[in-house]
Amino acid sequence: MDSTKAEVGYSHGGFSLDSTGAGAVSRGFDVFRHGWQTQVGDGFPLPTFSRATTGDFRVRSRVAKVRDVAITDLDSASVIRTAGTPYGYADQARMYVVRRGVWSLGGGPDRAEHTVPAGQFLLRHGPPLHFGAAPHTTVQILTLPSAVFDVRLRNRSFTASAGSAEMRLLLAHTNMVHATVTDLGPAGVHAAHGAMIELAKAVVAGRFDDAEAALRPPLVEAAKVLADSHLADPELSAAMLAGELNVSVRTLQRAFTVAGESVTSYIRHRRLEEARRALATRSRLPSVAELAAYWQFSDSSHFVRAFKKRYGQTPVEYARSVRAAGP
Missing domain, CATH: 2.60.120.10 (Jelly Rolls)
Structure with a gap:
């Protein structure tokens, strides 16, 4: 239990x-x-x-x-x-x-x-x-x-x-809640709760207009919770998320666009964030090739370019700066 x-x-x-x-x-x-x-x-x-x-x-x-x-x-x-x-x-x-x-x-x-x-x-x-x-x-x-x-x-x-x-969509979200509830932090609890409330209201309203602003935030949050649990999965994509949430890819992409980003950019940024965390917290420094492969970048060069664009340093430079700063 x-x-x-x-x-x-x-x-x-x-x-x-x-x-x-x-x-x-x-x-x-x-x-x-x-x-x-x-x-x-x-x-x-x-x-x-x-x-x-x-x-x-x-x-x-x-x-x-x-x-x-x-x-x-x-x-x-x-x-x-x-x-x-x-x-x-x-x-x-x-x-x-x-x-x-x-x-x-x-x-x-x-x-x-x-x-x-x-x-x-x-x-x-x-x-x-x-x-x-x-x-x-x-x-x-x-x-x-x-x-x-x-x-x-x-x-x-x-x-x-x-x-x-x-x-x-509501049932897909409740399935995700069952799978993740004991691991959620404050932001995840807030997102999961808000999504359930809004989706339950949508069920009772008897309509689902993918242009309706009220449903976009919970859809985005539900997709983010699902994406976060599959960041190392090579199959993670807008199509996979849309399929799990029982909406069209177009509906999901539109919801993310209104929120100010794309599904692809969210996944890439979260993977980079996890790679950066690994460089900062692990006692053994993972290689660039290991990080690139684990976080589903096509090759090491692509990973290094994306990391430097995001954080202003290459992965090796970032790891050295963290260790130089020390506890």
């Missing part, structure tokens, strides 16, 4: 669980509850679950928290059913995105029952509802501050297709 990094102003953490294997079922729910309480926290209280669920908790799950947003992925091999919902955190909204099976909710003030089949999502604004699912159901639950959405949605629920471009 991953450890949480929680600091004032950018609380975040995550954990994963697979209780579908032999020997894991009897303690599966206790492990899940402990992970939730220690990694996610009191801002997102767990509901009370039925005895049938706690006694036979066969799920694959991953949970991430980024400030006031929580992402819960559940892939269940057993029945999941609540026996009561907690109080005191009604000022939240939940988005249930069903990928397989059927997710059911009910027990709200209006007593309405909601059934969400695969390929649909339900947004609930207000107090949580009882929920349940048959075995072999896969769902993502995104918990957000209610202020994200229009006041006209208050204490209401609505269902829509989960196949929109907005939803594909």
Whole structure:
């Protein structure tokens, strides 16, 4: 189970669980509850679950928290059913995105029952509802501050297709958050949180206009987080990032251009930055050829020219100046 990094102003953490294997079922729910309480926290209280669920908790799950947003992925091999919902955190909204099976909710003030089949999502604004699912159901639950959405949605629920471009982009981003949440620093937490908020708003708005200014910043930030985790990958490119984020290359490039740079220049500058850090911090000075190869420059000459243009010194000159300065 991953450890949480929680600091004032950018609380975040995550954990994963697979209780579908032999020997894991009897303690599966206790492990899940402990992970939730220690990694996610009191801002997102767990509901009370039925005895049938706690006694036979066969799920694959991953949970991430980024400030006031929580992402819960559940892939269940057993029945999941609540026996009561907690109080005191009604000022939240939940988005249930069903990928397989059927997710059911009910027990709200209006007593309405909601059934969400695969390929649909339900947004609930207000107090949580009882929920349940048959075995072999896969769902993502995104918990957000209610202020994200229009006041006209208050204490209401609505269902829509989960196949929109907005939803594909949101799901791509939440997958990245799951993969990186425990390693994010303050800037990464801020970017990941902002992107989720803006993309969730775009899903509800029911439109994705790649010329809309409000969506460009979160798209750029999501691309940067993804690029930063693949800087040494020879396949890293605008096309790869666009594919992972489920947008066109043109859309991604336009968003970066508005932000004042290109995708290619961002990747090159970040690679140079990491190369410079290696020259300044490693006890063994890496060779120019090693750095050029590792950070995906075509050859040593190209790397040296790019480094000098960026920092005003060749890599060797920079390394010597750092060592001459000393601690």
